Amino acid sequence: MAKKIERLQMNVSRKFILSDDTQFVIKEAYKAARTNLxxxxxxxxxxxxxxxxxxxxxxxxxxxxxxxxxxxxxGESVLLIDADMRKPVQHSLLRLDNSMGLSSILGGIVGDVSKVIAKGVRQNLDVLTAGPVPPNPAELLASSRMEKLLNIIGEHYDYIFIDTPPVTVVADAFVLNEKTSGIVFVIKEGSTTHPEIEEALERTRMANGKILGFIKTNCNHKGKSGYGSYKYKYKYKYKEY
Ligand SMILES: Nc1ncnc2c1ncn2[C@@H]1O[C@H](COP(=O)(O)OP(=O)(O)OP(=O)(O)O)[C@@H](O)[C@H]1O
Ligand SMILES: [Mg+2]
Structure with missing residues (x-):
């Protein structure tokens, strides 16, 4: 099992991470998402x-x-937390040490949060990796230690982004509802189905979750205005209910 998880992590691709080489239209789409968010x-x-x-x-x-x-x-100070403690990838994407991370803090193994956070991964961006895979991720996320952690680090960052597992598989994202501002849903064109979206929205409502917006990925789109063609388009829509 551990080997399988490791293999999956190794396969994670860094080519979709924003960089200087990312196409203009993709950068612009993320900026639009940023504005809406x-x-x-x-x-x-x-x-x-x-x-x-x-x-x-x-x-x-x-x-x-x-x-x-x-x-x-x-220019905002940002913390990214990998709270997908079942299948963590942020440390692989960013080539960070993951021997200690969120699970170490929530499990009580590490007391000082600042020792675990990777600082300056990019300008203004710190990262808290997931740490070793624990046997009880949902319980850890629901714990008072998680609440305390968010209260403490919330004072130090302008924005915190939390990576989580999918909601139709496990409820990890929803146990954070009370402790966070809301949820951004990623929808993959050609893959995510309407019944899946409906089920996810229904589960969100039942868990008293608040949806901040949606990002649609994997869109085939012919570029206009001389930017050539590009494969992926990111959309962000604000929706409140
Ligand atoms: N815009 C994109 N277009 C095509 N493939 C992508 C895009 N973004 C990510 N991928 C690829 O899709 C796969 C899944 O990406 P990612 O790990 O971000 O998804 P995830 O929803 O977090 O997956 P998991 O449910 O396993 O946590 C990876 O191989 C990644 O490289
Ligand atoms: Mg993931």
């Missing part, structure tokens, strides 16, 4: 966005990281 979170303090999706492999981790990068580029 800024409005959606305007009334929250601290501003904590949980990023999730309906099903596995829809781009949660990649988009969570890219949103954090885009927000940090605006």
């Amino acid at each position: 800024t409005f959606a979170l305007a009334t929250y303090d601290p501003k904590i966005a949980v990023v999730t999706s309906c099903a596995p492999a829809e781009g949660k981790s990649t988009n969570c990281l890219n949103l954090a990068i885009t927000m940090a580029e605006m």
Whole structure:
């Protein structure tokens, strides 16, 4: 099992992470998402966005990281937390040490949070990796230690982005509802189905979750205005209910 998880982590691709080489249209789409998210979170303090999706492999981790990068580029101090303690990838995406992380703090193994947070991964961006895979991720996320952690770090960052597992598989994202501002749903074109979205929204309502918006990935789109063609388009829509 551990080997399988390790293999899955090794396969994670870094090519979708925002960088200087990312196409203009993709960077612009993330900036648009950033603007909408800024409005959606305007009334929250601290501003904590949980990023999730309906099903596995829809781009949660990649988009969570890219949103954090885009927000940090605006000069905001940002913390990215890998709270997918079942299948963590942020440390692989960013080539960070994961011998200690969120699970170490929530499990009471480490007391000083600042010792575990990777600082300055990019300008204005710190990262708390998931740590060793624990046997009880949902319980840890629901614990009072998680609440205390968010209260403490919430005072030090303008924005916190939390990567989580898919909501139709496990309820980890929802146990954070009370402790966070809301949820950003990633939807993968050609993969996420309407019934899956409906089920995820229904589960969100039942768990008293608040949806901050949606990001649609994997869109085929012919570029206009001389930017050539590009494969992935990111959309962000603000929706409140
Ligand atoms: N915009 C994109 N277009 C195509 N493939 C992508 C895109 N973003 C990410 N991927 C690829 O899709 C796969 C899943 O991405 P990612 O790990 O971000 O998804 P996830 O929803 O977090 O998955 P999991 O449910 O396993 O946590 C990875 O191989 C990643 O490289
Ligand atoms: Mg993931």
